[in-house]
Amino acid sequence: MQREALRVLASEPVGPYRLLRLARGRLDPGMPGQFFMLSPPGHLLPRPMSLCLAPPRELVFLIDPVGKGTRALAEAEPGETMTVLGPLGNGYCLRVEKPLLVGGGIGVAPFPYLSHALGEPPALLGFRTAHHAAAAALVPNAEVVLDPTLVTDVMPSDYDVFACGPEPMLWAVARRAPDAQLAWEAPMACGFGACYGCAVEIGGELRRLCVEGPILELKASRWRKVRRREAA
Amino acid sequence: MQREALRVLASEPVGPYRLLRLARGRLDPGMPGQFFMLSPPGHLLPRPMSLCLAPPRELVFLIDPVGKGTRALAEAEPGETMTVLGPLGNGYCLRVEKPLLVGGGIGVAPFPYLSHALGEPPALLGFRTAHHAAAAALVPNAEVVLDPTLVTDVMPSDYDVFACGPEPMLWAVARRAPDAQLAWEAPMACGFGACYGCAVEIGGELRRLCVEGPILELKASRWRKVRRREAA
Amino acid sequence: MILNASGCLDALAAPDVARRLDAFVTKTVTPLPREGNAPVRIAETDAGMLNSIGLANPGIDRFLAATLPRLAELAIRLWVSVGGFATDDYADLCRRLDERDEVQVIELNLSCPNVEGPEETVVDIVTAARASTGKPLFAKLSAAVPDVAATATAAAEAGADGLSLVNTIRGLALDERTLAPTLATATGGYSGPALRPIALAAVFAAYRATGLPIVGMGGVETGRHALELIAAGASACALGTVLFADPRAPGRVRTELAAESRTHGFETPLAARGASHTIVSSLLSDKTKKPAIASEM
Amino acid sequence: MILNASGCLDALAAPDVARRLDAFVTKTVTPLPREGNAPVRIAETDAGMLNSIGLANPGIDRFLAATLPRLAELAIRLWVSVGGFATDDYADLCRRLDERDEVQVIELNLSCPNVEGPEETVVDIVTAARASTGKPLFAKLSAAVPDVAATATAAAEAGADGLSLVNTIRGLALDERTLAPTLATATGGYSGPALRPIALAAVFAAYRATGLPIVGMGGVETGRHALELIAAGASACALGTVLFADPRAPGRVRTELAAESRTHGFETPLAARGASHTIVSSLLSDKTKKPAIASEM
């Protein structure tokens, strides 16, 4: 766990998302599926972001500006610095035979780096609109489906599935591929086990996603995720 | 009392002070001795500042960066906007026969505008150092004295004195010229009578300096100023 | 409904500002005149400000004789805030105000941190005040209590018609250079943006506990902030610290509030009252069920 | 002395951070294991954050059997924070900890806003705890009381050896889009920069009232903030919310504090303890005299 103020190299639009390129400094890119805490300028708490790409001397993140913090991250200008902590959490286990990446929306974020590590396996990506699907260009060998088609409608069986996306998608994937490695999300204040804010129910107990996850398999234990409140 | 976001035209060093030039907008410059509330970017409360100069289409302030707020005002960059409220309070009464301006340190701030209104009468200005005395160049017909000489050591009698400066100076001036018009200071949160923060003792009662002042004559009533705490 | 917070506007010094309000709330009036505390009385902090004005006011006699008639000339609704040092003080003040038609509402300041607090409890004071006037009584409470819902309930049961939430909380600022307290009284009342979450929580708890009309306040600067207080349970909103920097806030916040309300699907701001609770309640009842997905697994 | 604030660091998950502290304070341990509250449990606000963790902890049995031995391996001073729902809980917890040499200090959490508070008073709990252990007892108090000096005095008289000030204050945040409470529990504990003036005031009042050792906390982010707490009366300083964004804060704040202290003419940070009071006291005695200038006029 290292922490450093990194220079913003570029912030490029990718559909509705932003690809944020940071100078890597002395930070280690870690394993695919691991994440970093990025401190948005003017905010108290950092925000968790999966590493998207790790070209030489860079760390690259794909950001969906859904709220105050992610908007501030997306608006960072080249030349500014941004404080980054990581890598954090447990990444995907890469020793599988027949990998398939299954993702939805901003869930594609960790896939470019993951795809590279796995030798560019096939990927199946679902998006709300063609505009959002611009992010698919970052993932090699990707097949795209758009709403109302769901990735699980067209997902082949007999693959070792790596999934990342909205919770309903993860549950649907897990029902069809019980061995899938799923990337979960929870609001996080620290990312390194200090705050107990990121609790999800694992094995019948509330546990810290940043310590036990964010990649979790369903098969390991009968577990349920406490449903996050559906706002209105 | 008008309020407007004014454009910063320039911020020029004058010795240790800053001359802040703002586009006047639709604000009235008011009478010499009146003041404006300037909102330092990033701060909750505005800060009171005497109008220093009123060239066409401008409002100009002389700022001594003594604390967080004044530092933020002094650091404003051309092109930024700054919210300004005013003119506020009661200015100097200009119907006098033989005016003399007596000031010390940042107390010279209202004198350029006042001098202009009075037809450039003589001025006697005291400063801590020659560096500070750079501000004297803004005041026509000024004679400068430097520490350890005090303005009251050399102040002639039989003038109608307009004074502005640190409190000990004001008291010393008033002792030698009981009719002097004195410009007082107090911390102010609002400048228009809303907060009761600027209380000073006038006529034996705590009253609002922004409503009754900031220009007060000593002769009008026997009054004492509550001594502001001398820090350490 | 947009009001000023007591002590944050003098309608006689700034009538144009006061006229933009739905009602003007006076600075707290006490039985005897008070000069207030020695200066320095205000200090800015990173996320708010401190004040130690100390209820400077002309006292009830001069208020009734001189101030109230002049306020009445402004032709706006008048709320008079009263404060005292014993139950009898409040009873007397209410009795005196009860005779005056100019006064629409009496706000009982039960919570100023800058004077020695009344020894008697909220219940005693509200009960005594209730017996002394037929005018609507709003109890102004502090959030610096272990359980604001309990205090609110006590005030309601004693006869308060509404609540004003929240007053300032005790804070301290030290001089940059000397580390001496900036205020002459050392500590003072903390107001402004830092209070927002505290005010929201207090309004939320008091609304749930009492359902009474509530004037929400604490760091309101925008229509969004006002809407949040209303969603938490306020029926009106008061502007305090923001007025010092922006005397135009009443008109601005009113416009923003109307727009924000529509953005969130409410025809009027008041239609949003308590909206945050509706969502919570449905959640709470959800919790009694097993999460659907869990039972599937 | 730089500590972490209880609940803001897990020394086992981040041993390198813990080793930079003068003592590590555990998350509050309760008699039985607690999962804590349902998610969402954290929310950022403009000048702070809210949490509703709800004292998630393994319970005293598992803590003593599994956690404490592992913490002891870190070879740092250990403070154990305990919390309960009745006086007996605190007494039992203290008795169990009293037997363990690994424990240097027991902190009594008397103030968590995320669980139903203990019904009995501070006095009862501190008295019971005092009777159950010879270890130093620090009473952790809330600033959400009408008179923190009175609470502090009560804790001191009941036998507390020191005070920890302050815990979080109840706050609420609403979702940007839906206006629903962000936290599943609706309200939560407010911490971070917004608390600074409140914490300073509480430390100032408690120091004056008791003179006890005080761990000051609330929004500390820099050496300057730590020095202010010490000048107000703290003898140590704890880092909470700042650790989430900056796990390097212990070392950084320590360096900054040493430098700031020297800038203000203090050889060590502790030499600044209570400095703000000295200046105040001389002022207060000033006030009894007539201002010199006034008598001249």
Ligand SMILES: Cc1cc2nc3c(=O)[nH]c(=O)nc-3n(C[C@H](O)[C@H](O)[C@H](O)COP(=O)(O)OP(=O)(O)OC[C@H]3O[C@@H](n4cnc5c(N)ncnc54)[C@H](O)[C@@H]3O)c2cc1C
């Ligand atoms: C391990 C991990 C990796 C992540 N990787 C990425 C990534 O690569 N790219 C990316 O854009 N986002 C990623 N996220 C999600 C991202 O962290 C959140 O969207 C962000 O923290 C929201 O902050 P905000 O201030 O913008 O939103 P807020 O204003 O705090 O909230 C906006 C909305 O998002 C919800 N929300 C807040 N935090 C989270 C969260 N952590 N997870 C899910 N919903 C949340 C809120 O409930 C609210 O509805 C990741 C999250 C985790 C836990």
Ligand SMILES: Cc1cc2nc3c(=O)[nH]c(=O)nc-3n(C[C@H](O)[C@H](O)[C@H](O)COP(=O)(O)OP(=O)(O)OC[C@H]3O[C@@H](n4cnc5c(N)ncnc54)[C@H](O)[C@@H]3O)c2cc1C
């Ligand atoms: C009517 C009026 C006109 C003024 N005109 C000018 C002017 O033209 N140019 C100028 O540079 N300054 C002027 N001042 C003073 C200026 O307003 C203060 O220096 C400023 O408010 C300090 O803010 P700060 O945040 O920088 O300092 P802070 O960090 O708040 O305080 C720094 C130091 O200044 C002291 N201080 C704070 N406010 C005041 C105050 N209002 N008066 C005296 N001391 C204070 C504090 O006690 C502290 O010692 C005027 C003040 C008044 C009341």
Ligand SMILES: Cc1cc2nc3c(=O)[nH]c(=O)nc-3n(C[C@H](O)[C@H](O)[C@H](O)COP(=O)(O)O)c2cc1C
């Ligand atoms: C300078 C000042 C003076 C105040 N005077 C009073 C008062 O006389 N009576 C009262 O009930 N509240 C008083 N208050 C508290 C405000 O009415 C309000 O409750 C508090 O400031 C929170 O609102 P805000 O954050 O919008 O300022 C005062 C507040 C300030 C800042």
Ligand SMILES: Cc1cc2nc3c(=O)[nH]c(=O)nc-3n(C[C@H](O)[C@H](O)[C@H](O)COP(=O)(O)O)c2cc1C
């Ligand atoms: C996520 C979180 C969890 C906390 N858990 C506890 C706890 O278990 N026991 C306790 O006494 N205080 C707890 N606190 C309060 C802190 O110890 C501290 O008193 C408070 O956060 C103020 O300090 P800060 O502003 O530096 O965070 C917690 C605070 C936070 C933010």
Ligand code: FES
């Ligand atoms: S994010 Fe803080 S414990 Fe997981």
Ligand code: FES
């Ligand atoms: S500055 Fe607010 S009343 Fe004078």
